[in-house]
Amino acid sequence: MSAVTDDGAAPHVSVEGLAVGYGDRVVQSGLDFGIRRGSVFVIMGPSGCGKSTVLRAMVGLLEPRAGRIRYGGTSLWDAAPERRDELRRRFGVMYQGGALWSAMTVVENVSLPLEEHTELDAWTIRRLAELKLALVGLSGFEDFYPAEISGGMNKRVGVARALALDPEVVFFDEPSAGLDPISARRLDDTLLALRDALGCTMVLVTHELDSIFHIADDAVMLDPVSGTMIARGAPRELLETSTDERVRRFLRRGEA
Amino acid sequence: MAAQAALVRARDGARLVLHPEGAWTLAATLAPLPPLLDELFDAELRQVRFDCSALAAWDSRLVVFAREVAQRCAARGVAFDADGLPDGVVRLIALADGAAGRRDGAGHLAERGFLRELGEQAIAFLRSAGELIEFTGAATVALVNMLRGRARFRYRDMFRVMQDVGAEALPIVSLISVLVGLILAYIGALQLSQFGASEYVANLVAIAMAREMAAMMTGIIMAGRTGAAFAAQLGTMTANEEIDALRTAAIPPIEFLVLPRIVALVLMLPLLAVYANLMGIFGGALVGLTYLDIDPLQYVTQTREAVTLTDFGTGLFKAAVYGVIVAVSGCLRGMQCGRSAAAVGEATTSAVVTGIVFIVVASATLTIVYQVLGL
Numbered sequence: 001m002s003a004v005t006d007d008g009a010a011p012h013v014s015v016e017g018l019a020v021g022y023g024d025r026v027v028q029s030g031l032d033f034g035i036r037r038g039s040v041f042v043i044m045g046p047s048g049c050g051k052s053t054v055l056r057a058m059v060g061l062l063e064p065r066a067g068r069i070r071y072g073g074t075s076l077w078d079a080a081p082e083r084r085d086e087l088r089r090r091f092g093v094m095y096q097g098g099a100l101w102s103a104m105t106v107v108e109n110v111s112l113p114l115e116e117h118t119e120l121d122a123w124t125i126r127r128l129a130e131l132k133l134a135l136v137g138l139s140g141f142e143d144f145y146p147a148e149i150s151g152g153m154n155k156r157v158g159v160a161r162a163l164a165l166d167p168e169v170v171f172f173d174e175p176s177a178g179l180d181p182i183s184a185r186r187l188d189d190t191l192l193a194l195r196d197a198l199g200c201t202m203v204l205v206t207h208e209l210d211s212i213f214h215i216a217d218d219a220v221m222l223d224p225v226s227g228t229m230i231a232r233g234a235p236r237e238l239l240e241t242s243t244d245e246r247v248r249r250f251l252r253r254g255e256a
Numbered sequence: 257m258a259a260q261a262a263l264v265r266a267r268d269g270a271r272l273v274l275h276p277e278g279a280w281t282l283a284a285t286l287a288p289l290p291p292l293l294d295e296l297f298d299a300e301l302r303q304v305r306f307d308c309s310a311l312a313a314w315d316s317r318l319v320v321f322a323r324e325v326a327q328r329c330a331a332r333g334v335a336f337d338a339d340g341l342p343d344g345v346v347r348l349i350a351l352a353d354g355a356a357g358r359r360d361g362a363g364h365l366a367e368r369g370f371l372r373e374l375g376e377q378a379i380a381f382l383r384s385a386g387e388l389i390e391f392t393g394a395a396t397v398a399l400v401n402m403l404r405g406r407a408r409f410r411y412r413d414m415f416r417v418m419q420d421v422g423a424e425a426l427p428i429v430s431l432i433s434v435l436v437g438l439i440l441a442y443i444g445a446l447q448l449s450q451f452g453a454s455e456y457v458a459n460l461v462a463i464a465m466a467r468e469m470a471a472m473m474t475g476i477i478m479a480g481r482t483g484a485a486f487a488a489q490l491g492t493m494t495a496n497e498e499i500d501a502l503r504t505a506a507i508p509p510i511e512f513l514v515l516p517r518i519v520a521l522v523l524m525l526p527l528l529a530v531y532a533n534l535m536g537i538f539g540g541a542l543v544g545l546t547y548l549d550i551d552p553l554q555y556v557t558q559t560r561e562a563v564t565l566t567d568f569g570t571g572l573f574k575a576a577v578y579g580v581i582v583a584v585s586g587c588l589r590g591m592q593c594g595r596s597a598a599a600v601g602e603a604t605t606s607a608v609v610t611g612i613v614f615i616v617v618a619s620a621t622l623t624i625v626y627q628v629l630g631l
């Protein structure tokens with residue numbers, strides 16, 4: 001994929017002057033970035049810098065302090081509730097902790113969005129759910145409950161559920177954290193294949209460098225101290241050209 | 257208008273070519289596939305191939321179908337040629353076939369002075385009344401949507417709750433109601449015997465149970481039993497981000513989780529109250545017949561004359577209101593829960609306290625309303 005360039009086309013997702021926080025505390029502010037349609041975009045930064053918080057604002061769970069988040073021109077937080085729901089229906093979200101519905105089996109977790117939002121028959125829904133589970137390497141675990149599978153497997157079910165409706169934009173909060181290197185690479189390959197096949201835009205929060213260099217087209221780096229973004233661009237270019245010490249250290253595994 | 261998709265089959269002796277046409281997407285309308293798949297394969301078939309020249313668009317729907325065809329081919333020893341499929345489909349099938357999860361801590365508590373604590377508690381009470389009303393409003397909107405057939409409603413959840421609230425609550429409701437009847441009769445007997453009117457114990461027990469005690473006792477039992485359970489269930493779901501996951505899947509948690517619980521409680525609490533009435537009167541009769549030596553026939557007659565249908569009806573209406581209060585306070589506290597195990601415990605306690613407080617408030621309010629209406 002090409003590096004970050006302003007190719008003229010309007011971005012699929014654009015974040016303009018975003019500020020987010022809890023209570024009296026502003027966690028991140030002054031965020032500005034665009035995400036091209038069909039690209040893989042990574043939000044990176046040290047633990048606790050506010051990546052998940054930014055993601056929560058982007059999916060419509062946490063109201064921003066300031067700024068806008070636009071999807072194809074529509075501002076998520078200024079839209080009427082029905083319109084916001086309509087936008088959300090085209091999202092897939094994978095939570096950092098999995099957030100599986102614990103009273104349902106693995107396959108039911110993946111099927112529920114399909115049952116709720118499509119008119120498909122039960123056979124097709126079951127097959128679709130099985131396909132998504134197979135894509136994350138979980139064939140054969142369909143009828144287990146979330147409590148009966150491991151933490152990493154829970155995460156992968158979360159990924160499968162996020163992909164259930166072939167969404168236009170998928171958000172993943174640290175999909176490969178806690179996975180072994182082989183499963184992590186497989187997951188990255190699956191995400192790339194899905195992006196190529198379905199043309200969806202992917203927004204990932206991660207600090208796995210392997211993942212970042214392997215799949216990210218563009219990235220932003222958030223900084224916990226200044227509470228804003230300190231770098232934006234393709235990860236390889238940032239590694240080669242960035243003059244910011246914090247960015248270089250991060251991308252070189254802490255070596256100066 | 258949903259997109260159209262179709263499958264055209266071209267059979268040439270032992271060879272079959274499948275032409276998916278139109279938009280093979282999740283939103284498209286398409287004839288059911290299983291019967292069609294069953295028809296495809298017969299003894300003569302040797303080779304299956306796809307031709308996607310008339311395909312306008314595709315997503316996982318086509319992947320699922322192609323994968324199923326490939327699997328059935330493999331099972332029957334039929335050659336499957338994937339060349340005609342879009343590259344993306346082939347890649348996804350290959351990936352699918354090529355294979356075999358932290359939590360933020362609890363909120364920290366700052367030291368507070370006594371007066372400040374008191375003031376905050378008072379404000380918290382007022383706020384909780386507001387929240388309860390607001391939440392009830394949201395649930396009412398969901399209920400209206402449901403009645404108009406526009407909301408998703410989980411009947412399965414509702415029946416599970418009804419079972420839990422109904423049949424499984426009978427032993428404890430029996431025990432408490434019999435004892436309450438007994439206590440009422442004893443206290444009544446002590447006072448009434450001073451006037452030689454001890455047979456009026458029957459009236460006292462019957463009226464007290466029908467108008468007030470049956471509904472209130474079942475309400476309080478349900479607050480402790482079911483309200484707490486709701487708060488713990490929904491609280492755990494909140495702590496695990498399961499509620500957020502529902503929201504981002506555009507499935508309203510109120511319709512999906514709260515409505516079945518409210519409906520179940522509103523239906524079951526009056527029924528339980530009827531049962532509690534009978535048990536209470538039975539408890540009163542135990543005292544009347546043994547300790548006070550009232551004639552059984554007289555006790556029954558007294559009871560029947562004492563209670564009117566209105567008394568009974570007002571009691572049942574109260575029970576239904578308590579049902580709403582218990583369900584709403586349980587669900588509300590569960591959904592307001594923080595992100596930790598300790599927060600789930602707090603939500604449960606708070607649900608029971610809120611439930612009982614508002615049952616008593618509602619009871620007083622309704623009693624005054626009944627008085628004004630002359631019921």
Ligand SMILES: Nc1ncnc2c1ncn2[C@@H]1O[C@H](COP(=O)(O)OP(=O)(O)OP(=O)(O)O)[C@@H](O)[C@H]1O
Pocket residue numbers: 022027046047048049050051052053054096360
């Ligand atoms: N529900 C909350 N209420 C108050 N503060 C919160 C809440 N969730 C997170 N925070 C605070 O916001 C900051 C950013 O948290 P966030 O979860 O966004 O970090 P993160 O970058 O995703 O970290 P990690 O990589 O460890 O997941 C943290 O300092 C945290 O204390």
Ligand SMILES: [Mg+2]
Pocket residue numbers: 051052053096173
């Ligand atoms: Mg995080």
